[in-house]
Amino acid sequence: MAPKNPLEETFIEGEHSYETLDRSIGDLVLDQKRQPGMKWWVPFAVGFTLLQVMMLALTMLVFVGTGIWGINNPVGWGFAIINFVWWIGIGHAGTLISAILLLFRQQWRNSINRFAEAMTIFAVMCAGIFPLMHTGRPWVAYWLMPLGPDTLRMWPQFRSPLVWDVFAVSTYFTVSALFWFIGMIPDFATLRDRATKVFPKVAFGIVAMGWRGAARHWHRYEQAYLILAGLSTPLVLSVHSIVSLDFAVSLIPGWHATIFPPYFVAGAVYAGFAMVLTFAIPVRKWYRLEHVITMKHVEWMAKIMLATGLFVFYGYLTEVFYAFYSGVEWERFMMLNRMTGPYWWAYWSLIFCNGLVPQILWSKKVRQNTGILFVVCMFVSIGMWLERFVIVVTSLHRDFLPSSWGMYFGTVWDWALYTGTIGFFLFCMFLFMRFLPMINMFEVKELFSRMIGAKPATSGKSAVAAEVGVHE
C-alpha cells in the first residue's frame, strides 16, 4: 500500500466513486446532452469564423506571395516568426505538465495533463503554419527535409540552426502526439465499454485497439509511458532552446546572447501556463469539473506562472545589464533604441504586462480569484507576444548601418493570419472538449484509489465517498 500523502487529499473534491468520476468526465463525450450548450457553441463559432479568416489569409498568401505581409528589407522576420515563437511557447506548458510533473510525481497533474497536451498539439500546429508560409513557397516545403540528391541534387545544411528547427519542431509534434495518443488508449477502452450507441462504441473500439487492462499490458504501458516522459523532458527544453538559437547564432545585436535558450524556455512555460489557465478557468465551470480541476490546481498553476514570470523578468534585466556591460556600441544602441526609439511603446508595454502585472499573484486572494487570474493570464499572453515582437523587430529594424534602417508594421494580412490561427486553436480545442475525454480518466481513478486507500470501492455508492467527502 502506498503511503498516504496528505497533499493528495483535496485533488478530487466531493463525494465520489470510480463510477461518478467516469460519469462526470467520460459521459461528457458519450452523452452529448451534457455538453454546456451555448457556452460550447459560442466559442466554437468564434473559432470557426476566425478559421475562415485564416483560410482566406493563407489563400491570398499562396496566390500573391509574402508581399502581402509587412516584411521588408531590414525586417525580414515579421509576424511570421513572432507568431511562430509565441505559439511554440504556448505549447510548452502541456509537455511540462504531462512529462516533467510526472517525473516529479506531482499527482495533481493527473486532472490537467490531457487538456494541456491537447493544447500543445494544437499550438504546435498553429506554430508550424508560420515558418511554412514564411518560406514564400509552401508547396516546396519538402526541400527542408533531407530527401537526397535524387529529388533536390543537394542536401540541407546541417550547420544552420534553421535546419535544427525543422527537426526540433517536427520531432516535438510527433512525440507530443504519440504521448497524447498513448495516454488516451485506456480511456478509449473505458468509453468503448460505457458507450450505448453503436457509433461511439465502434469508433472508440477502433481507437482503443482492443485494450483490455491486463496487468501485463499495464506493466509494459507504464514502462513505456514513464520513459516517454523522460524523453519528452529534455525534448521540450531542447525545442525552445533550438528556436532561440535561430536568433542567438546570428550576429544581430539583441539576438547574439548566450542567455537566450534558458530565457526562451522560461518564457515558453510562462506563456503556456497562462494559456492553460485561460482555458481551464472557464471550462472547469462550464463543464462542472471543479471537483477534479480544483482551486488548488488553479492556485498552483498561478504560482508556477509567477515563478517563471520572475525568471523571464530576470532575463529582461540581464539583457539590459549586458547591453551596457558588454561595451559594444551596437548592443548599447539596440537597448536604448528599444527603450526610447520608435518602438518604445512595445518595450514598456511588455515590461508592464510580463514584469509588473503578474506581481499581484503574490497575493493568495488574487490566486484564488478566477476572474482576476483570467485577466492576468490575458496580460501575460499579450506580454509574451510583445516580447517576441520586441526581440524580432527592434533588433532588425536598426542594425549596423543607419543607411539601411527602416520601420516595420504588420499589414491587415499579417493580423488576419495571426487572429486566424487563434481561431484555429479555439476550433480544435472545442472539438477536442466535445469528442474526446478531456481529463485522463484512468489516472484520476488511480489517484482516487490511492486517496481511498484500502477501502473497497463499491460502484456508485457512498461507502467510499464518505472517506474523501471532507473538503480542504
Add this chain to the structure above:
Amino acid sequence: MSETTVHASPSVYGYLAEFDSADGLLAAAKATHAEGYAKVEAYSPFPVHGVSEALGFHEAKVPWIIFLAGVTGAMAGIGLQWWTGSVDYPMNVGGRPNFAWPQFVPVTFECTVLFAAFGAVVGMLALNGLPRPNHPIFNGKRFELASQDRFFLCIESEDPKFDPHDTRRFLESLNAHAVSEVRHDDED
C-alpha cells in the same frame, strides 16, 4: 450456462473472478501465484501497483527496445549529417570543418528522441499484441466493467493446474465478488 459441460471442454477460456477493490485484486493475485497457477491474468481499470509482479511478471523488454531505438536514432542522425555534409555534398563555408560535430548535436538529439519515442509506442503495443480488437476475455461476465470500476482475475484453462472444479472453488475462496466461466465463443 451449464456447468456440466465444463469438463475438458476446449471452449472454456478460463474462470473469471470479480473484485471490488484494487487491494482485493492484489491479494488475490498473490494468493493465486502462491497456489502455483501460471496462466493467470489480472484486469483493472488503471494500473494497480504490484499486481503484475505478484503474478510473477518482471519483464523489462520495453526499456531495452527504447534504448536500442534511441541508439539507432542517434547513429542515424549523426550518420546523416556526416555523410551528407562530408562525403556526398561537402560545402566549404568560410573554411569551417565539414564535420562540425558541435553543430550536429541538436539534430542528433532530436533523432534520438524521435526514434526512441517510436520504439516506446510500437514496442509496447507489439509486446502487448495490440491492436487486437477481439479477445475471449471480452466474453467474460460483466467484463465491460474492467475498464471502469471493477477488478478481475482470470485463471486460464491452459494452465497445467487448471481443474474446472478446484479452480472455481479456489477463486471463490479469495473473497471474490463473483466467479464465472469465460468461453471462447460468444454463444453460451
